Amino acid sequence: MEEYNEMLEQMNIQHAIIGDVTTSLPDILQDLTKVRLASLASACNLPGRSKMKKQELIDALTAYMTDAEHLQSALLITGGLEWKLFESLLRQPVLQNNLILFEHYWYLMNRGLVFTYFSNGQLYVVLPDEIRSAYAQLDNANFHQQRMSVQLVNEYILALTHLYGAIKPDKLIEIYNAQNSEPLDKEQFMRLFEKLISRNQSYAKAKGYIVDSYLWPEQSPGELEQLLLQMKGKQQYIPKREELLKYADEDYFEMTPQLIKLKAYILKEICRDAEMVEHLIDDIQLACTMQAASADLIFEFERRGLKFQSMEQADIVVALMNDVYNHTRLWIYGGHTPVEMNRISGNVELRAANRQLSPLNKNQVSVTKIGRNEPCPCGSGFKYKKCCGK
Incomplete structure (x- = not known):
């Protein structure tokens, strides 16, 4: 355990800004290297980023990340643990934790919503003041309703890819609509799906299927084709909604x-x-x-x-x-x-x-x-x- 904690701490330090903690977004961006700024601009798909000087990047990123529409779009597809961390930071903008799991904050950091500092032997996770203020401007009720809808679709995708490995979008929609009162049409589903795979997820599109990450061609060449042949003509097991959604957790399995x-x-x-x-x-x-x-x-x-x-x-x-x-x-x-x-x-x-x-x-x-x-x-x-x- 001691060795694991040391590795975890070193991983967190590797991605942290070394220096005194600040919660001002422009000041935080000033502390980043040009490479980190360029990477952040790329993740945010900032237009014209390749020709910008450092201060121009800082100004453009500050404007982009505090825009209500962009902020809401980024937050809608946060995972459960990411969202829990963000909510904690809304209450307390600076959290000290040397052993926080990198996977809990990497997406938020990649979108410029949170940053980490390492100062005097301590790791701090920081929510910039400007991001906190921008979030306060969102229509809270509408945002949470939208996020719940997006997260439910995400849970079904995770659950069904974990259970089957690969599933056609039409079949996924059919199962979703059979188990929920508010139906989802294919156009609506595909819009949500494109948003969800705009970040690194544990599923992707391949050969007309939504597939588990294990079956990505670059990860396991030929595995998907072999699975599809083996699955052909076989009836799918469809558990009831409560049981099915348990499979959204990649660590879940039936304790038979x-x-x-x-x-x-x-x-x-x-x-x-x-x-x-x-x-x-x-x-x-x-x-x-x-x-x-x-x-x-x-x-x-x-x-x-x-x-x-x-x-x-x-x-x-x-x-x-x-x-x-x-x-x-x-x-x-x-x-x-x-x-x-x-x-x-x-x-x-x-x-x-x-x-x-x-x-x-x-x-x-x-x-x-x-x-x-x-x-x-x-x-x-x-x-x-x-x-x-x-």
Whole structure:
């Protein structure tokens, strides 16, 4: 934990302005290098930015970022934790926190809404006075209503891409309209969608589908095409609204009876550290959704220093993990589990759907040496599964 905190602190310092804290937007912009100003101008899509001198950039950025329309547009697509931070800064414009997660403020900083300072060994997150004043000029009721609408659409996109991997916009709209009283037409949806993907999201457009970031062609060449072939003709699993929206959280998964049984066995027979087992179960479930090989699953035990006492114990764990896999919701089955696919197909696909992991071999190791929920070694400040582990 100490090593993680040190890495997090260094990441925050790397992006901070070194010097005395100020809450004046023009003064903050003056503290930025020309490169940082140019990057900010690019993120704000400021016209004529390439020909501006430093002071001209500062003046133009100040005018742009305090414009009510631009401010509202940027805030409408903030994520939950980003918005929570912004609300905190509205109440207290300077927050001190050396260990704040970079992912909680990078978008706000990228749009010039908040900045960070490092002074006398302390990291400060700052909301400029001018941004705070501009926000006060917004129609509060209208803004919050719009933001709730945008965020609900975003939650459906996240939930359905997490559950299916890829979904057609028309199907997403169909599911949304079936579960909500205020219908959404395709034109309205596409406008919102373009706003949402104007920032780095965990989904994108590809081949006429909205896809999870794991399937981006540049991330995993050929994966999308393979998934679409496997999904073809399969009925999609559509949970009720309350359950479906839980999938908007990338860390959510159903704690199935099979996972509970595996967890109980590990706690009783292999490891009494409840926190470690919690993370182990999380990573095993995630590995099952990715159809990981047995080497990847055994590595989840190995990297935590957990040893099997006998081959009999190893066989029990393998059997339990087989059961977990066969009750895990998979993209290739449209969000159904292998067991559900058996029922739907009348057992025609029994052998194809149910999987038996190969026996554990103590010499097997995974090529991935980093836990999916651990900080990414590239230093981004994000979890490995949200960064280089995609």
